[in-house]
Amino acid sequence: xxxxxxxxxxxxxxxxxxxxxxxxxxxxxxxxxxxxxxxxxxxxxxxxxxxxxxxxxxxxxxxxxxxxxxxxxxxxxxxxxxxxxxxxxxxxxxxxxxxxxxxxxxxxxxxxxxxxxxxxxxxxxxxxxxxxxxxxxxxxxxxxxxxxxxxxxxxxxxxxxxxxxxxxxxxxxxxxxxxxxxxxxxxxxxxxxxxxxxxxxxxxxxxxxxxxxxxxxxxxxxxxxxxxxxxxxxxxxxxxxxxxxxxxxxxxxxxxxxxxxxxxxx
Amino acid sequence: xxxxxxxxxxxxxxxxxxxxxxxxxxxxxxxxxxxxxxxxxxxxxxxxxxxxxxxxxxxxxxxxxxxxxxxxxxxxxxxxxxxxxxxxxxxxxxxxxxxxxxxxxxxxxxxxxxxxxxxxxxxxxxxxxxxxxxxxxxxxxxxxxxxxxxxxxxxxxxxxxxxxxxxxxxxxxxxxxxxxxxxxxxxxxxxxxxxxxxxxxxxxxxxxxxxxxxxxxxxxxxxxxxxxxxxxxxxxxxxxxxxxxxxxxxxxxxxxxxxxxxxxx
Numbered sequence: 001x002x003x004x005x006x007x008x009x010x011x012x013x014x015x016x017x018x019x020x021x022x023x024x025x026x027x028x029x030x031x032x033x034x035x036x037x038x039x040x041x042x043x044x045x046x047x048x049x050x051x052x053x054x055x056x057x058x059x060x061x062x063x064x065x066x067x068x069x070x071x072x073x074x075x076x077x078x079x080x081x082x083x084x085x086x087x088x089x090x091x092x093x094x095x096x097x098x099x100x101x102x103x104x105x106x107x108x109x110x111x112x113x114x115x116x117x118x119x120x121x122x123x124x125x126x127x128x129x130x131x132x133x134x135x136x137x138x139x140x141x142x143x144x145x146x147x148x149x150x151x152x153x154x155x156x157x158x159x160x161x162x163x164x165x166x167x168x169x170x171x172x173x174x175x176x177x178x179x180x181x182x183x184x185x186x187x188x189x190x191x192x193x194x195x196x197x198x199x200x201x202x203x204x205x206x207x208x209x210x211x212x213x214x215x216x217x218x219x220x221x222x223x224x225x226x227x228x229x230x231x232x233x234x235x236x237x238x239x240x241x242x243x244x245x246x247x248x249x250x251x252x253x254x255x256x257x258x259x260x261x262x263x264x265x266x
Numbered sequence: 267x268x269x270x271x272x273x274x275x276x277x278x279x280x281x282x283x284x285x286x287x288x289x290x291x292x293x294x295x296x297x298x299x300x301x302x303x304x305x306x307x308x309x310x311x312x313x314x315x316x317x318x319x320x321x322x323x324x325x326x327x328x329x330x331x332x333x334x335x336x337x338x339x340x341x342x343x344x345x346x347x348x349x350x351x352x353x354x355x356x357x358x359x360x361x362x363x364x365x366x367x368x369x370x371x372x373x374x375x376x377x378x379x380x381x382x383x384x385x386x387x388x389x390x391x392x393x394x395x396x397x398x399x400x401x402x403x404x405x406x407x408x409x410x411x412x413x414x415x416x417x418x419x420x421x422x423x424x425x426x427x428x429x430x431x432x433x434x435x436x437x438x439x440x441x442x443x444x445x446x447x448x449x450x451x452x453x454x455x456x457x458x459x460x461x462x463x464x465x466x467x468x469x470x471x472x473x474x475x476x477x478x479x480x481x482x483x484x485x486x487x488x489x490x491x492x493x494x495x496x497x498x499x500x501x502x503x504x505x506x507x508x509x510x511x512x513x514x515x516x517x518x519x520x521x522x523x524x525x526x527x528x529x530x531x
Contacts, residue, residue, distance in 0.1 A: 116462060
């Protein structure tokens, strides 16, 4: 692992230690597909760590492990929170959901469109849910809800405008959008809230130059706000513009660069 | 954890259920345990005959398990044993703090009375007697579930399947339950109607912070609605966890089979 951060900040927002991930394909006679072999990684507030390397090295897999779509077989994913470090590898589902509501944002390669929901609400929903609290007794009251919804939509409209998404599309469900349009909805969803940890999987893949620049700007703003960003950027221009440093994932364990097995000795 | 988690709302421990006449070892539900937290939506998935609906009926207190217990934390914060409490108390709970959405709307509605009366019934059960207020609530809820309030006096017999299902949801949510159990709420409806209904359930549940258990054989429904998903096979819970993790990174052979058998879950 070529992670050479000089612990500049007090403590990184995210510390990944010895993460192993393999897939067991039960439908293929239990064949094991190893992907991550002891990943160590730190991401501090205000920096953008770019994951680099050939396809199939497990970059997207790592991002999904950090977000929690994938479980890990071994290792720790320690996220700094106001209540101390939380190991996402071990956290209860409720805790992961709570962290995703406010602290972790993820821009995937593809938008998973909810049928029938207009693009503006796909994004506004994220704002509304972050605002929702178990203690907010009666959000079902139509008036309070509508006020909150109007405010959220106005915020989303501003971001859509920045991302050059034509207003004619805002009220339409994104299922029928082009790839680039869907991706901008996805990006808006990821950036609408100030998150502590921002996970980006090829955020600019299907965007034109003007919109790539907007995304670069958004990433700069997120960093300035104190987000720790971890991303995969195949576009070198984008990567050079946003990455604080680059990290190669370790390859298979039997090669020379095998990472030292991290024995956790508390 | 901050806020949302706290104490569970519902806890099932080692539930086993066997239908009368079944031989030993042929339990429809075997040692099923689960926790449900306030505001959380849990999907129960699996193929027909895997025990999903039986589990739901055990949770609801409709079927008495052979072993195990179901405990519910009331609005008063008091824990009650769903299967040990008197029938009267369970019925009261069922029409106040709980809701149950049946797969076949006709089973969950009173077909002989008007749509408005169907919605008003639970409010009346809670002591509301003022006709004007009952009617206003009914009309309000009809519009929330996107039914034409002008059809308030019609019998649900004249409603389509999708409309009946929406009426059933309104009837359940009008008293703001804390827990709603749903048995295949969208099965048997047209795809377009399904999407509309799912969206509606999703929004209402999020807004009202209702906890829900949704039985479905459709992984897309789980993906759309549920925070957590639980996979059943042969009466057992074989896998459970975050919905996206269960669907994107399934661990159990049966879950892998389920996920690989559908088009874009």
